[in-house]
Amino acid sequence: MFSVFSRWWPRRSPSSPQISADLWDAVWRSLPFLHWMSPTEQALLRERSRELLGLKQINGAAGLVLNDHIRLSIALQAALPILHRGCEAYRNWAEIVVYPGDFIIPRQEVDENGVVHEYEETLLGEAWIEGPVLVAWFEPEDGDRPEGINVLIHEFVHTLDMGNGKVDGVPTLPAEISYKEWQTTFAAAFTDFAQRLEADPGWAEESPLDPYGAENPGEFLAVMSEHFFETPAALARLYPDVYRLLARYFGLDPLGPSSPGASQP
Numbered sequence: 001m002f003s004v005f006s007r008w009w010p011r012r013s014p015s016s017p018q019i020s021a022d023l024w025d026a027v028w029r030s031l032p033f034l035h036w037m038s039p040t041e042q043a044l045l046r047e048r049s050r051e052l053l054g055l056k057q058i059n060g061a062a063g064l065v066l067n068d069h070i071r072l073s074i075a076l077q078a079a080l081p082i083l084h085r086g087c088e089a090y091r092n093w094a095e096i097v098v099y100p101g102d103f104i105i106p107r108q109e110v111d112e113n114g115v116v117h118e119y120e121e122t123l124l125g126e127a128w129i130e131g132p133v134l135v136a137w138f139e140p141e142d143g144d145r146p147e148g149i150n151v152l153i154h155e156f157v158h159t160l161d162m163g164n165g166k167v168d169g170v171p172t173l174p175a176e177i178s179y180k181e182w183q184t185t186f187a188a189a190f191t192d193f194a195q196r197l198e199a200d201p202g203w204a205e206e207s208p209l210d211p212y213g214a215e216n217p218g219e220f221l222a223v224m225s226e227h228f229f230e231t232p233a234a235l236a237r238l239y240p241d242v243y244r245l246l247a248r249y250f251g252l253d254p255l256g257p258s259s260p261g262a263s264q265p
């Protein structure tokens with residue numbers, strides 16, 4: 001009897017799957033923007049990725065067939081913002097839906113006259129309070145991928161931001177960061193960023209930070225989090241206070257000893 005159980009039990013078990021060394025190495029190599037991580041951080045990232053693979057469903061859409069490499073790459077990048085906080089921070093949602101590149105979502109809107117307008121929107125990602133998280137998948141090596149852009153980090157940070165029911169740029173903060181400090185720091189940087197873009201629309205072309213961050217405070221947090229991981233030096237140069245605060249929030253410091261966070265007591 002035991003042998004019968006042992007054949008199906010592992011598949012039905014909610015416990016997280018093991019990640020083979022080969023698979024981990026291949027996915028890790030494909031994400032060079034993370035290669036500043038210490039061996040301890042990398043080990044924790046691997047454990048967090050493993051937990052997420054067990055806890056969340058990752059499903060392909062629009063014909064995308066997921067393989068273990070894609071699943072792990074998505075779980076790994078989802079694990080970045082919650083590396084030290086734990087998977088509990090993602091408790092409100094259970095599913096990640098992955099599209100092969102950008103995707104079209106049909107929308108409906110009722111105007112003040114009660115007329116229903118139908119239209120389509122092309123998206124790279126979308127997060128709902130209770131899930132799912134929709135993301136476009138691009139091969140990390142894809143040369144067309146603009147620098148500093150990371151749809152995965154963007155959407156997963158939105159889900160953290162939704163902790164208070166709103167996408168307002170204020171996630172649930174750990175005890176060591178005050179809401180006042182967070183709001184003051186982010187409001188100042190957001191206002192500055194929006195004003196710069198307004199004063200010089202040409203700057204949008206040259207800005208090392210994605211102008212989409214100027215949409216609203218929720219997008220600003222998501223976009224600056226992308227830059228924190230993907231192009232940390234650019235973020236630290238323009239908004240060192242935001243870099244420092246995100247370093248404390250994520251418990252990570254991509255710039256290491258040269259970062260503006262390192263000089264802090």
Ligand SMILES: [Zn+2]
Nearest residue numbers: 154158219222
């Ligand atoms: Zn967004």
